[in-house]
Amino acid sequence: MENNINHSQALLRKAILTLPFVWIILSVFNDVSFVHSTLLGIALVLISYFLGDLMILPRMGNTSATISDFILSLLVIWGGLNLFGYDEAFGESLLTAVILTIAEYFFHLWMERTQFNGPTDVRQS
Template sequence: MEHFKAIGIKSIMTFAAVFLILGLGFQMTLGQVMILTVAISALSYPLGDLKVFPKAGNKVATLVDFTMVFGVIWLLGNVLVQNSASLIISGAIVAFAMAVGEYYFHKYIARIVLHRKYPFENHKY
């Protein structure tokens, strides 16, 4: 059950960042925003949050999440929109906003999903 809550939180956070920056600022359609949200959540939760984070810590996992978000926006954005010249800048902005949120989301993951009673003592979180 914790995984469903965590995926829900991550999806809402991802949708908010993508919609506010790319939907409103870059005029992407709601469908395009949803495609990017699903792709980012589907990749970054199992890879960044469940694989990298427990082994490498919060800083490395946040950097991996930044890279994944930027890569998905850049690759899928080129497919979804005609004028993709400003996707690099807007993708970096979305990735940065997501990285800030991911830093705190990883603390939630450690405590609730991974069941670490004292998740930040004697570890790289």
């Protein structure tokens, strides 16, 4: 199902989609250091790409991949902020996860159209 995926293009698009939201929500509005928000953003891009976009999306479809991306985003950001010493970071993590989940839905549509040669909805298998 992974016919000729252009991983560098997909990762670049995902980073361009993810990092600005993480920077704006965490660094600009919540005083998280730029370095910490960048590290969390990069970790999230890599983890969600390999788990959500390459493993879940082609096997279970956009809805399942989007739900899993929400959970993953929330856990990575909240856990990362706590590891970096930012207490009471759940609100920022939740807001970031919700916004990224909306963006991820459209990223999945792009992945299905350009990288997987059509919808990956399991009902079509």
